[in-house]
Amino acid sequence: MKIKGRCTVCGRDFPADLVIEGETVGRCPFCGTPMDADYSGNFVSALASVQRLGSALEAALDQLDALGPVFEMDENSLLDPLRAALAQRSKVTSARQSA
Numbered sequence: 001m002k003i004k005g006r007c008t009v010c011g012r013d014f015p016a017d018l019v020i021e022g023e024t025v026g027r028c029p030f031c032g033t034p035m036d037a038d039y040s041g042n043f044v045s046a047l048a049s050v051q052r053l054g055s056a057l058e059a060a061l062d063q064l065d066a067l068g069p070v071f072e073m074d075e076n077s078l079l080d081p082l083r084a085a086l087a088q089r090s091k092v093t094s095a096r097q098s099a
Contacts, residue, residue, distance in 0.1 A: 001054030009033040
């Protein structure tokens with residue numbers, strides 16, 4: 001899974017890999033703004049974990065497709081908790097930007 005993100009300072013979109021590794025670790029690859037001024041290392045680690053776990057989830061779903069032809073997954077049971085977590089993250093991010 002390749003996560004994409006947007007810098008709320010310059011508004012540019014970019015792949016998360018540019019924040020996780022390379023010359024722009026922890027900073028926007030375009031404007032250089034730190035993704036988290038106080039906890040950049042923690043942010044980078046958490047983002048890398050989300051991307052790695054997303055890839056593991058994709059692989060597990062592919063394995064289920066190959067092994068369980070009688071099981072039909074309720075997509076919302078998987079996606080709703082993810083949507084809720086992303087909505088909470090957006091809410092927290094908006095509150096931080098307003099402060």
